Amino acid sequence: MTSSFALALGGLTEVGFWSGVGVLAGIYTLLALGLQINVGFTGILNFGQAGFMAIGAYAMAILVIDFDVPFLLAVLGAIGVAVAFAMVVGMSSLRLRADYFSIATLAAAEAVRMFAQNAQGVTGGNQGLYGFDVAWADASRQIEEWLSAIGVGDANGLLPLLLVVWLVALLAIVALRFLQRSPWGRVLRAIREDEDAARSLGKNALRFRLQSLAIAATLGALSGVFLALNLSFVNPQAFEPQASFIGFAVLILGGLASYGGVAFGALITWTLLEATRFVDLPLSDTQIASLRFVLVGLLLIGLMAFRPQGVFGKRQEMVLGD
Amino acid sequence: MTDASRSMLEVRDVTCSFGGLRAVDGATLTVEEGSITALIGPNGAGKTTLFNVVTGFCPCQRGSVRLSGREIARWAPHRIARLGMVRTFQLTKALSAMPVIDNMLLAAADQPGERLVNVVLRPRAVRAREREAREQARELLAAFRLERHADEYAGTLSGGQRKLLELARALMARPRLLLLDEPLAGVNPSLGRELLRHMQRLRAEDGITFLFIEHDMEAVMNHSDRVVVMAEGRVILSGSPRAVAADERVIDAYLGGKHVPLEEIV
Numbered sequence: 001m002t003s004s005f006a007l008a009l010g011g012l013t014e015v016g017f018w019s020g021v022g023v024l025a026g027i028y029t030l031l032a033l034g035l036q037i038n039v040g041f042t043g044i045l046n047f048g049q050a051g052f053m054a055i056g057a058y059a060m061a062i063l064v065i066d067f068d069v070p071f072l073l074a075v076l077g078a079i080g081v082a083v084a085f086a087m088v089v090g091m092s093s094l095r096l097r098a099d100y101f102s103i104a105t106l107a108a109a110e111a112v113r114m115f116a117q118n119a120q121g122v123t124g125g126n127q128g129l130y131g132f133d134v135a136w137a138d139a140s141r142q143i144e145e146w147l148s149a150i151g152v153g154d155a156n157g158l159l160p161l162l163l164v165v166w167l168v169a170l171l172a173i174v175a176l177r178f179l180q181r182s183p184w185g186r187v188l189r190a191i192r193e194d195e196d197a198a199r200s201l202g203k204n205a206l207r208f209r210l211q212s213l214a215i216a217a218t219l220g221a222l223s224g225v226f227l228a229l230n231l232s233f234v235n236p237q238a239f240e241p242q243a244s245f246i247g248f249a250v251l252i253l254g255g256l257a258s259y260g261g262v263a264f265g266a267l268i269t270w271t272l273l274e275a276t277r278f279v280d281l282p283l284s285d286t287q288i289a290s291l292r293f294v295l296v297g298l299l300l301i302g303l304m305a306f307r308p309q310g311v312f313g314k315r316q317e318m319v320l321g322d
Numbered sequence: 323m324t325d326a327s328r329s330m331l332e333v334r335d336v337t338c339s340f341g342g343l344r345a346v347d348g349a350t351l352t353v354e355e356g357s358i359t360a361l362i363g364p365n366g367a368g369k370t371t372l373f374n375v376v377t378g379f380c381p382c383q384r385g386s387v388r389l390s391g392r393e394i395a396r397w398a399p400h401r402i403a404r405l406g407m408v409r410t411f412q413l414t415k416a417l418s419a420m421p422v423i424d425n426m427l428l429a430a431a432d433q434p435g436e437r438l439v440n441v442v443l444r445p446r447a448v449r450a451r452e453r454e455a456r457e458q459a460r461e462l463l464a465a466f467r468l469e470r471h472a473d474e475y476a477g478t479l480s481g482g483q484r485k486l487l488e489l490a491r492a493l494m495a496r497p498r499l500l501l502l503d504e505p506l507a508g509v510n511p512s513l514g515r516e517l518l519r520h521m522q523r524l525r526a527e528d529g530i531t532f533l534f535i536e537h538d539m540e541a542v543m544n545h546s547d548r549v550v551v552m553a554e555g556r557v558i559l560s561g562s563p564r565a566v567a568a569d570e571r572v573i574d575a576y577l578g579g580k581h582v583p584l585e586e587i588v
Contacts, residue, residue, distance in 0.1 A: 194417055
């Protein structure tokens with residue numbers, strides 16, 4: 001036990017470890033911010049966030065590789081595709097009850113992944129797609145030069161991505177908070193509380209839910225783009241339903257109805273998930289990989305027992321909600 | 323009633339069924355503009371379903387619903403509300419996890435800030451409307467003696483206060499016709515009297531027309547100027563409270579066959 005602790009501490013003091021965790025936490029902050037606006041503020045149970053993430057990554061990569069679209073335009077295009085997909089899913093299933101809708105989103109996300117796996121001509125199948133990040137590599141080097149000029153640098157070259165992903169995530173948090181404080185955000189909360197009450201007061205609930213889903217799709221697509229940049233390739237395994245559920249773990253840890261909590265939850269979740277890599281137990285790699293989720297699960301169970309509203313959630317909203 | 327010829331709401335032969343059950347089966351009624359009309363009938367008569375149909379919450383399978391002459395059958399609930407027919411619910415729908423003041427502001431009509439484009443591009447117009455609405459909300463809350471609770475979560479209010487909040491909130495939506503589903507149920511007698519006084523005052527001051535479902539016969543007989551009686555999905559009778567209370571069919575259908583002299587009810 002002593003030796004495993006020493007190993008763990010050794011790993012935890014490396015800058016490379018923390019920049020890796022930071023990038024993943026940033027990516028999942030974006031992903032889970034989308035879940036927050038859906039689940040925490042609109043009351044729609046979106047289990048398909050991984051699908052929007054996949055669409056973001058694939059659409060960006062395909063636009064860059066096959067159509068020579070400049071990177072930033074490709075990102076915008078990818079968001080457009082994800083939003084369009086969200087509208088199709090939303091218009092066909094948002095009228096359903098909340099639990100049916102969640103199943104529909106899960107199925108839609110799986111359909112996206114299956115498509116990516118099997119439409120080899122477009123997506124490269126299980127081999128995935130490479131070579132979409134030339135523009136990013138240039139930008140990344142440029143940022144690294146600036147950083148080294150002020151004496152900051154790291155071994156694995158993740159700092160530029162870390163900075164950009166968190167810049168985008170923080171901008172998203174600020175923008176979402178701004179929207180949430182607006183009369184528009186008030187209608188979302190009313191729909192979360194009681195859709196019929198909102199409708200009886202002249203609010204077109206379907207329109208607001210679709211907008212909420214579109215924003216979630218936008219954030220999901222952005223997280224997918226950053227995931228692709230982080231991995232340097234896109235392949236279907238990255239977008240298993242697991243991604244959505246890690247998003248939910250992040251959401252619940254941080255607390256419902258708090259955007260800042262999402263960032264906190266993402267940092268804790270990914271620290272845990274990544275730190276378990278350093279645990280030196282007589283276990284195989286797959287067993288260690290499962291252990292990561294056991295730990296996150298235990299943490300969530302503990303949280304539910306002692307602080308069910310999450311770290312930053314509001315207790316009153318939870319108790320009075322029903 | 324000064325202008326009895328103008329009808330605010332005309333329901334003609336409306337039908338709504340769930341599976342094999344015809345909850346509303348060819349109901350026809352008229353609500354005159356400026357009236358306070360009560361809708362009574364035994365449990366299961368289809369009163370709430372009729373409310374749901376005319377406000378767009380339940381599908382209208384047949385018949386016509388006209389609000390100030392405009393055909394609105396099969397419209398979505400939010401469009402009907404915006405046209406000026408606003409309802410409350412039998413089980414109060416106070417938005418519990420939102421502060422009382424937000425409940426009020428939510429209902430404010432014509433808030434440009436409910437569109438994302440305006441939130442970003444016209445923040446001034448949004449703030450101006452918000453200020454206006456806040457002032458109106460404070461006044462209404464004061465009139466309903468809820469101003470002390472403005473910043474509390476609506477879920478902390480008592481049942482009676484929630485009924486008042488729901489009525490005050492409905493008023494924020496600028497209704498011409500208010501449909502109240504059992505406004506007195508679960509409300510203590512003094513709050514109930516207050517609610518009825520508000521109804522009279524709003525009709526007198528703002529010209530709001532009321533249609534309300536109620537089982538409290540004293541309230542129905544003393545505070546409405548027309549009574550519509552439903553049984554088994556149909557309207558079986560309508561008329562002045564006096565005429566209705568004396569009618570054999572009402573006594574059979576509603577009062578369970580036991581003859582109650584009018585003097586005892588009124």
